[in-house]
Amino acid sequence: MSAAAPAQLVRVLEAGGPGLSRQLHRTEARLAEVAEGHGAELGRHAAGTLAAGGKRLRPVLVFLCGGEGDSALVAAAVAVELLHMATLVHDDVLDRAALRRGRPTVFAAGGRNAATATGDLLFSRAFAELASTNSAEAVSALSGASSALARGELVQRADAWSDSVTEERYLERCELKTASLFASACRLGALLGDAAPEAAAALAGFGSRIGLAFQILDDVLDVSGPSERTGKHRGTDLLDGTVTLPLIIARRRDPALAAMDLRELVSEPAQAEAVCDRIAMAGALGEARKQALHHVAAAKAALGDVRLPENRRRALDLLADGMVERYA
Amino acid sequence: MSAAAPAQLVRVLEAGGPGLSRQLHRTEARLAEVAEGHGAELGRHAAGTLAAGGKRLRPVLVFLCGGEGDSALVAAAVAVELLHMATLVHDDVLDRAALRRGRPTVFAAGGRNAATATGDLLFSRAFAELASTNSAEAVSALSGASSALARGELVQRADAWSDSVTEERYLERCELKTASLFASACRLGALLGDAAPEAAAALAGFGSRIGLAFQILDDVLDVSGPSERTGKHRGTDLLDGTVTLPLIIARRRDPALAAMDLRELVSEPAQAEAVCDRIAMAGALGEARKQALHHVAAAKAALGDVRLPENRRRALDLLADGMVERYA
Numbered sequence: 001m002s003a004a005a006p007a008q009l010v011r012v013l014e015a016g017g018p019g020l021s022r023q024l025h026r027t028e029a030r031l032a033e034v035a036e037g038h039g040a041e042l043g044r045h046a047a048g049t050l051a052a053g054g055k056r057l058r059p060v061l062v063f064l065c066g067g068e069g070d071s072a073l074v075a076a077a078v079a080v081e082l083l084h085m086a087t088l089v090h091d092d093v094l095d096r097a098a099l100r101r102g103r104p105t106v107f108a109a110g111g112r113n114a115a116t117a118t119g120d121l122l123f124s125r126a127f128a129e130l131a132s133t134n135s136a137e138a139v140s141a142l143s144g145a146s147s148a149l150a151r152g153e154l155v156q157r158a159d160a161w162s163d164s165v166t167e168e169r170y171l172e173r174c175e176l177k178t179a180s181l182f183a184s185a186c187r188l189g190a191l192l193g194d195a196a197p198e199a200a201a202a203l204a205g206f207g208s209r210i211g212l213a214f215q216i217l218d219d220v221l222d223v224s225g226p227s228e229r230t231g232k233h234r235g236t237d238l239l240d241g242t243v244t245l246p247l248i249i250a251r252r253r254d255p256a257l258a259a260m261d262l263r264e265l266v267s268e269p270a271q272a273e274a275v276c277d278r279i280a281m282a283g284a285l286g287e288a289r290k291q292a293l294h295h296v297a298a299a300k301a302a303l304g305d306v307r308l309p310e311n312r313r314r315a316l317d318l319l320a321d322g323m324v325e326r327y328a
Numbered sequence: 329m330s331a332a333a334p335a336q337l338v339r340v341l342e343a344g345g346p347g348l349s350r351q352l353h354r355t356e357a358r359l360a361e362v363a364e365g366h367g368a369e370l371g372r373h374a375a376g377t378l379a380a381g382g383k384r385l386r387p388v389l390v391f392l393c394g395g396e397g398d399s400a401l402v403a404a405a406v407a408v409e410l411l412h413m414a415t416l417v418h419d420d421v422l423d424r425a426a427l428r429r430g431r432p433t434v435f436a437a438g439g440r441n442a443a444t445a446t447g448d449l450l451f452s453r454a455f456a457e458l459a460s461t462n463s464a465e466a467v468s469a470l471s472g473a474s475s476a477l478a479r480g481e482l483v484q485r486a487d488a489w490s491d492s493v494t495e496e497r498y499l500e501r502c503e504l505k506t507a508s509l510f511a512s513a514c515r516l517g518a519l520l521g522d523a524a525p526e527a528a529a530a531l532a533g534f535g536s537r538i539g540l541a542f543q544i545l546d547d548v549l550d551v552s553g554p555s556e557r558t559g560k561h562r563g564t565d566l567l568d569g570t571v572t573l574p575l576i577i578a579r580r581r582d583p584a585l586a587a588m589d590l591r592e593l594v595s596e597p598a599q600a601e602a603v604c605d606r607i608a609m610a611g612a613l614g615e616a617r618k619q620a621l622h623h624v625a626a627a628k629a630a631l632g633d634v635r636l637p638e639n640r641r642r643a644l645d646l647l648a649d650g651m652v653e654r655y656a
Binding site for chain 1: 367368373415418421422439440441442444445446447448449451452453455456458459460461462463464465467468470471472474475477478479481482483485486
């Protein structure tokens with residue numbers, strides 16, 4: 001976890017206590033080993049990506065759901081983070097992205113081919129790592145999430161520029177591309193940690209709900225900015241043809257917007273920002289944020305019947321709140 | 329297995345007997361289910377690829393090494409074939425290939441993004457399929473092979489256009505990008521089938537050796553053609569900057585060729601064909617083919633101490649011979 005961890009994550013870590021910090025340190029150390037241990041080529045391309053960090057949200061979920069734990073939990077945390085990184089590396093190829101977290105992407109540094117292969121390698125190491133737990137159920141959970149991520153990407157590309165994406169279809173895509181991995185992190189923690197067997201479904205439900213909130217807020221921030229805080233131009237989704245909740249809501253409220261063809265409307269950043277303003281004026285951001293808050297509340301409610309030590313419950317609650325109190 | 333299976337594969341199937349045919353039918357049926365069962369998007373992009381067949385060499389290896397078997401062997405066969413297909417789909421993105429096995433590639437039909445995501449999905453399903461066997465050791469074997477494939481791709485791109493690729497480095501790359509998956513197919517058969525535990529290493533050794541022979545012959549065919557038989561222009565590796573055994577040998581024998589910069593020499597198909605002729609004139613194809621035959625012999629020798637029913641040993645021998653008696 002980098003020193004620049006956002007404030008709400010610092011609170012989560014404080015609540016999680018020294019056990020959580022120790023687990024996260026072991027996770028970092030193992031991620032570094034993986035980056036160095038599979039050939040000079042992976043080292044060159046992935047060491048930066050792996051070391052650069054990010055919020056390590058998914059490992060935190062593994063540990064908070066799994067408890068004080070041994071190497072199986074660390075293996076699971078490393079596996080979900082490697083899978084997450086594999087998808088980021090591939091996404092950067094698809095988006096031709098030059099920077100991520102302020103560093104050149106693998107795509108920018110090594111080209112399309114190296115980035116595709118690097119993503120594939122990170123993918124493979126995720127499963128290798130998890131196989132070390134000797135739990136086929138865990139491998140099944142991760143491969144389910146990993147399939148969902150890829151399906152989410154396919155659905156997103158299939159729906160690009162569409163004027164008929166419903167809220168339901170949008171949420172289905174969010175389930176696939178975001179919520180499934182959050183859910184899987186929680187499920188892996190439950191499977192490999194000290195949770196009671198019947199708690200796994202509730203914990204996975206928690207993960208799924210905060211994943212939905214996370215994605216909805218991402219999509220709100222893409223419209224609202226401010227870009228100084230989010231680190232990217234407003235409306236990048238629009239430029240990509242990706243139809244998200246704020247646009248779906250705004251189209252319902254603003255018939256003129258609904259009648260416009262997105263592909264004609266948006267072909268450069270300035271136009272995208274103008275459409276963002278229009279979405280905001282329709283009041284769509286407030287409504288979308290309300291939906292995100294609803295999922296946060298549902299996530300906390302899902303924890304209701306789960307027996308958890310007080311500090312871990314508090315950390316999970318804080319983490320859920322953090323989904324909608326962030327800019328990146 | 330398609331009706332157009334090459335003659336030597338038909339002999340392998342005959343030797344394998346009705347048990348092998350039944351296992352391969354179950355494999356085809358399961359591959360079709362996977363293609364249909366994961367969303368309309370995968371169905372659209374992958375059904376053709378999966379159904380189009382190919383030689384199903386890797387599933388055949390699983391069954392011949394595993395024996396008469398139950399669903400675990402079919403799951404393993406499906407998993408190795410899905411992994412193989414995932415790499416083909418990604419390779420076609422990297423090579424911008426329009427056709428494979430006479431059909432449009434996923435890249436050509438759906439674009440770069442859909443093809444990258446489709447490959448990721450096939451990858452994920454491979455691990456999901458294998459997790460159904462409840463063998464973490466099997467998952468470990470497949471993830472090892474899958475990491476090797478990706479590393480092989482990275483090494484190949486790192487070595488592109490290089491004038492200092494040694495035979496040793498070339499063989500290392502072949503181990504990674506081809507032999508590892510053949511070895512893993514054999515190992516999975518041994519792990520999940522009726523082989524004695526101590527047979528697994530020998531069977532994996534067999535797979536590795538025929539994988540090396542397979543790749544060397546591929547590289548010979550790229551230089552020798554004839555393109556009517558191989559279905560592609562001669563010298564496609566050269567155009568790609570991929571340095572293979574025939575070129576390495578020819579450079580050793582023909583100092584003028586060694587002194588030339590590949591990148592300047594080859595920028596269009598006609599030039600590539602001229603370099604192919606020059607490689608052939610140096611006698612490099614015969615020597616490379618001899619090396620492939622050496623690996624075939626070593627593969628058969630590796631089977632020496634393994635206890636196997638006579639029909640399966642005979643089928644494996646025929647399959648090994650088939651590595652160097654083929655055009656595709």
